[in-house]
Amino acid sequence: MIASRQLFGAIQRRTFSVSARQASKVTVLGAGGGIGQPLSLLMKLNPRVTELALYDIKGAPGVAADVGHINTKSNVKGYTPEGSGLKDALTGAEIVLIPAGVPRKPGMTRDDLFNTNASIVRDLAKAIADAAPDANVLVISNPVNSTVPICAEVLKSKNVYNPKRLFGVTTLDVVRASRFISQYKGTDPADENIVVIGGHSGATIVPLLSQSGGPELTGKDLDDFVYRVQFGGDEVVKAKDGAGSATLSMAMAGARFAESLLKAAQGQKGVVEPTFVDSPLYKDEGIDFFASKVELGPNGVEKIHEVGKVTDHEQKLLETCKADLKKNIEKGVKFVKENP
Ligand SMILES: NC(=O)c1ccc[n+]([C@@H]2O[C@H](COP(=O)([O-])OP(=O)(O)OC[C@H]3O[C@@H](n4cnc5c(N)ncnc54)[C@H](O)[C@@H]3O)[C@@H](O)[C@H]2O)c1
Numbered sequence: 001m002i003a004s005r006q007l008f009g010a011i012q013r014r015t016f017s018v019s020a021r022q023a024s025k026v027t028v029l030g031a032g033g034g035i036g037q038p039l040s041l042l043m044k045l046n047p048r049v050t051e052l053a054l055y056d057i058k059g060a061p062g063v064a065a066d067v068g069h070i071n072t073k074s075n076v077k078g079y080t081p082e083g084s085g086l087k088d089a090l091t092g093a094e095i096v097l098i099p100a101g102v103p104r105k106p107g108m109t110r111d112d113l114f115n116t117n118a119s120i121v122r123d124l125a126k127a128i129a130d131a132a133p134d135a136n137v138l139v140i141s142n143p144v145n146s147t148v149p150i151c152a153e154v155l156k157s158k159n160v161y162n163p164k165r166l167f168g169v170t171t172l173d174v175v176r177a178s179r180f181i182s183q184y185k186g187t188d189p190a191d192e193n194i195v196v197i198g199g200h201s202g203a204t205i206v207p208l209l210s211q212s213g214g215p216e217l218t219g220k221d222l223d224d225f226v227y228r229v230q231f232g233g234d235e236v237v238k239a240k241d242g243a244g245s246a247t248l249s250m251a252m253a254g255a256r257f258a259e260s261l262l263k264a265a266q267g268q269k270g271v272v273e274p275t276f277v278d279s280p281l282y283k284d285e286g287i288d289f290f291a292s293k294v295e296l297g298p299n300g301v302e303k304i305h306e307v308g309k310v311t312d313h314e315q316k317l318l319e320t321c322k323a324d325l326k327k328n329i330e331k332g333v334k335f336v337k338e339n340p
């Protein structure tokens with residue numbers, strides 16, 4: 001037992017020293033915001049990151065100066081829209097995280113953010129196409145079901161679209177699902193790995209409890225669990241009472257997804273995260289993007305897993321999801337076509 005722990009420690013140290021030798025620039029667009037600040041902090045704490053570029057239309061230099069005093073090796077720089085700020089922040093980036101845009105207030109749906117956030121994400125995607133066409137782009141800005149297709153359309157229009165490198169970050173749904181189920185079952189959430197598929201808003205969020213390998217919930221318990229995962233964001237919006245939506249849990253989720261990509265880029269095999277990507281799973285039904293388990297690798301998406309066996313109840317949730325998702329995706333595509 002002790003020998004195997006020592007061996008594991010040695011492997012960890014070796015893995016760490018190998019990965020720490022590689023250069024990984026991470027850029028955060030919207031770094032001055034509620035998500036951007038703690039996300040920047042978490043990326044500064046990640047030893048795989050060698051350079052951290054923090055951009056916002058306001059406040060990024062301050063966040064960079066603050067985070068930059070933390071005694072980890074990465075260099076941190078803040079950028080403003082002045083001059084070539086956005087271009088410089090993006091040039092050479094391996095990962096671009098986008099939490100730029102407005103959050104919900106009570107009574108709003110994520111789709112209500114479309115009018116403001118669509119053009120913010122479109123313009124940032126244009127800058128990415130020009131300055132960092134090979135980067136992995138991680139879209140956090142809502143409505144994710146539409147902002148990811150917006151990014152894809154912009155990248156396509158500039159002939160640099162790589163579907164393997166564009167991700168809608170749905171990790172918070174997975175994080176919530178494992179936390180909520182652990183509260184029902186009295187377990188450690190670290191041991192709960194719930195697959196969540198579909199998209200990232202209300203009924204498009206479909207947790208597949210039947211694939212979690214534990215005892216199933218039924219009846220009202222199951223309905224309550226599914227509702228809580230689908231509308232967990234609303235809980236936070238309501239509790240913040242006009243001051244925004246989830247920021248801290250989202251920063252953790254975004255940092256987890258970025259870490260998974262970095263691990264995979266640095267050679268670790270078997271890194272799997274549910275994420276909203278250009279997916280073949282329901283293309284024949286006109287749904288070009290879908291979140292399912294995705295294996296990550298040095299080229300981004302390595303393998304998109306099938307949805308697998310689901311219960312009748314989950315199949316019904318999936319049908320509702322697909323109908324909403326299709327409309328959300330079409331709305332994003334149409335926006336770029338009409339407002340290039
Ligand atoms: N994917 C998810 O699971 C998830 C979870 C939580 C929040 N969100 C979304 O993330 C977004 C950000 O939320 P927040 O709470 O951090 O909001 P926030 O208002 O606190 O921060 C947004 C930041 O974006 C900046 N910004 C605006 N336009 C910009 C531009 N053109 N370029 C660069 N920066 C720009 C703002 O200056 C601000 O600092 C929202 O759309 C929210 O709905 C997504």
Ligand SMILES: O=C(O)C[C@H](O)C(=O)O
Nearest residue numbers: 104110142233234245246
């Ligand atoms: O709920 C929101 O508007 C923010 C985010 O999408 C979330 O799930 O917390």
